[in-house]
Amino acid sequence: MTPSARFVNITLMEARAAFAVSLYAEEVARARAMDPGDRLLEGARLFDRACRLMADGIRHERPDLDDHGVHGLIRSRLARLDAIERQ
Amino acid sequence: MTADEALIAVLDGLDSVGVPYMIVGSLASNFHGIPRSTRDADLVVDLGPGQLERLAGVLPPALKLNQQSAFETVTGTTRYLVELAGSPFVCELFLCSDDAHDRERFSRRLRVRLAERTAWVSSAEDAIVTKLRWAGHVNRAKDRDDIRNILAVRGLDLDWHYLRRWSDIHGTTPLLDEIRASLQGFA
Numbered sequence: 001m002t003p004s005a006r007f008v009n010i011t012l013m014e015a016r017a018a019f020a021v022s023l024y025a026e027e028v029a030r031a032r033a034m035d036p037g038d039r040l041l042e043g044a045r046l047f048d049r050a051c052r053l054m055a056d057g058i059r060h061e062r063p064d065l066d067d068h069g070v071h072g073l074i075r076s077r078l079a080r081l082d083a084i085e086r087q
Numbered sequence: 088m089t090a091d092e093a094l095i096a097v098l099d100g101l102d103s104v105g106v107p108y109m110i111v112g113s114l115a116s117n118f119h120g121i122p123r124s125t126r127d128a129d130l131v132v133d134l135g136p137g138q139l140e141r142l143a144g145v146l147p148p149a150l151k152l153n154q155q156s157a158f159e160t161v162t163g164t165t166r167y168l169v170e171l172a173g174s175p176f177v178c179e180l181f182l183c184s185d186d187a188h189d190r191e192r193f194s195r196r197l198r199v200r201l202a203e204r205t206a207w208v209s210s211a212e213d214a215i216v217t218k219l220r221w222a223g224h225v226n227r228a229k230d231r232d233d234i235r236n237i238l239a240v241r242g243l244d245l246d247w248h249y250l251r252r253w254s255d256i257h258g259t260t261p262l263l264d265e266i267r268a269s270l271q272g273f274a
Contacts, residue, residue, distance in 0.1 A: 021271060024239070027121055028121065028236075028239045028240055031120065031121040031122065031236070031240050032240055034122070035200075036118045036119070036199065037118070037199060037200050037201040037202060037206075039117045039118055039120075039121075039122045040110070040114050040115075040117045040118040040122075040201060040208070041091040041094070041201070041202060042117060042122035043113060043114050043117045043122055043123060043124060043125040044089070044090035044091040044093070044094055044114075044125065044128065044176065045089070045090065045091050046122065046123065046124035046125075047090055047124045047125055047126050047176060048089050048090045048091070048174075048176070049124075050124050051174065051175065051176075067173075071173060071174075071175075074175060075175050078126060078175055085227050085228070085229070086225055086227065
């Protein structure tokens with residue numbers, strides 16, 4: 001890498017780092033502006049939304065499955081995610 | 088019934104049976120930090136004789152309390168599961184143990200406003216102390232993120248003397264310092 005390319009690379013890395021910090025600062029400010037009780041319940045609401053999206057995706061992939069089959073597949077995918085997180 | 092309605096129904100059930108409880112885990116982290124999705128609501132309960140059976144009787148039909156207890160290996164505590172029909176969402180009821188920090192955090196729990204009612208939630212300091220402790224057993228990125236987010240949102244508004252006392256006892260002070268250092272001015 002030439003000196004000028006290295007300089008551009010370092011500048012880009014610094015800019016990305018500064019951008020990440022400013023995004024996090026926005027996230028913190030949004031959380032501080034929310035009611036703490038809403039923040040707590042949001043955890044369950046986000047999970048419900050994620051499950052609905054997963055169910056829609058599974059129904060698209062597997063139109064042969066009934067609701068029971070869709071929910072079974074969601075559970076097995078969540079169990080796999082848990083296992084990955086614990087590795 | 089949605090997951091947040093299920094949680095409120097369980098809290099109502101605990102109140103109606105007279106079971107002292109507190110919300111812990113990721114929902115407590117959400118209360119004090121930045122909200123993230125969670126598939127389980129963790130509660131610590133101080134169950135008296137016969138209260139489990141009475142709780143099972145007052146819960147709405149969509150919620151099923153499994154009265155068979157299970158031993159949680161990470162936390163070393165006994166728990167009961169409340170399952171929501173048609174959803175992977177669960178409420179986990181952990182029995183309050185004799186562990187010194189478990190007893191102290193229960194005595195410091197906070198009564199807060201939650202969806203037009205009041206509820207008991209673990210304090211921010213105790214949410215951090217517990218997450219630090221279990222982060223040593225199961226190294227999950229989201230536990231570190233939860234600690235980081237509580238520190239960032241609460242800033243200096245934390246009882247650092249209390250935090251340090253328990254992190255020293257549990258040997259987690261280096262991890263607390265490492266996470267705090269990563270915040271670059273937020274805490």
